[in-house]
Amino acid sequence: MIRAELSKLLTLPATWVTLGWTLVLNTLLTLVIAVGDAPIAYSQAGFVVFGALAACSEYTGGQIRTTLTAMPRRVPQLAAKHAALAVVTIPAALVVVLSGRVITMAALGSWAVPWEAAEATAYVTLVTALSAAVGVLVRHTLAAVALLLGYLLVVAPLIRAADLATLAIGTPVVLAAALLAHRRRDA
């Protein structure tokens, strides 16, 4: 099942376009403002789009009906989708985070491997999972992206909730809501 979800994800051109542009923009931002993981605050937007696309691409056209005919049990299907998403996201996030890191370290001349890089990777991976869950809930890429970016970039920093801990608690909650909605409603 994870293999099937993985093949759907990897054959979407949008996957490669989104992740590629995220890396390019992250590099550019690091070169311009060059302050450690700060570009991640902006380039997390790329991962928001990626997660939302992975979930919502099922709903543009009738892919979801084919998917659910092949895998009628919905909870395992959605779990497999998230597992596949994580398999793609973790290495991609690591590459993006480390690219920023390497540039900064080259500029500063210090080569300590920082713990924050792992933290940033975990953050970005959780953001992607959260986006996919919201994507399943609203079933519309633009709406999902708009909601998440508004929350992550403006509301969360303003109410001081933009940290790993909030995300680590919030993501499973939203994911559970998405699983429940996906199980109970019409495709």
Add this chain to the structure above:
Amino acid sequence: MRAELSKLASLWSVWLASAVAVLAPSGIALLNRGVPGPDRGYQELAFGVMGVIILGVVAVSSEYFTEGAESGGGRQITTSLTAVPSRLRFLAAKAAAVALVAALLAVVAATATMSFAAGSSWEPARLAGVVCYWTYTALLAFGVTVLTRHGVVPLVVLLVNTSLVSVTYLLSRFFAVAGYFPDLAGARMFVEPNDTKVEMAPIVGFLVMSGWVAALLAIAAVVFTRRDA
């Protein structure tokens, strides 16, 4: 124009955009009411433009959205242009509808936010600046989306740029010219600049942003009249 308004009102994304536009600034103002600060209320309204950005983007991208196999894989834009063959009139009507809705939202959001924000006075000139800024931002989002014909990219770029510390603001700390970006220049209409390098009176900010909007809409109109739908 009536047709364009009815298309807008029937999109649920537009209702989402309106909710964001009104609730985000007033909610933040409510949370921050105990905290004294300069420009309370006006600062919150600067973030509320998120809502009108969504509005401007969705107004155009919904025309190009393929509705799926059920509706014959068609796009709204082919129907719209059959009904209104004059491209310029079509674009003008759509821009007018977006501007009208954005201005209305700005008035509602400003009223709500200012009544929550303690310690800020109602200054008609600055509030007019807020309305103007929101309308122009919606038109900028509209113009960019006409050029890209797809919603995700302009939405992401513009929303990321409304974040707490915007990309253009960071750029303006390194390059003075970046102070003339439309969002930074336009914000001069209602908030004091904190530490940017360019000094600009509100009226200059208004003129700079008007220039951006006029140029972008002109480019959008030329491109839109010349290419295939």
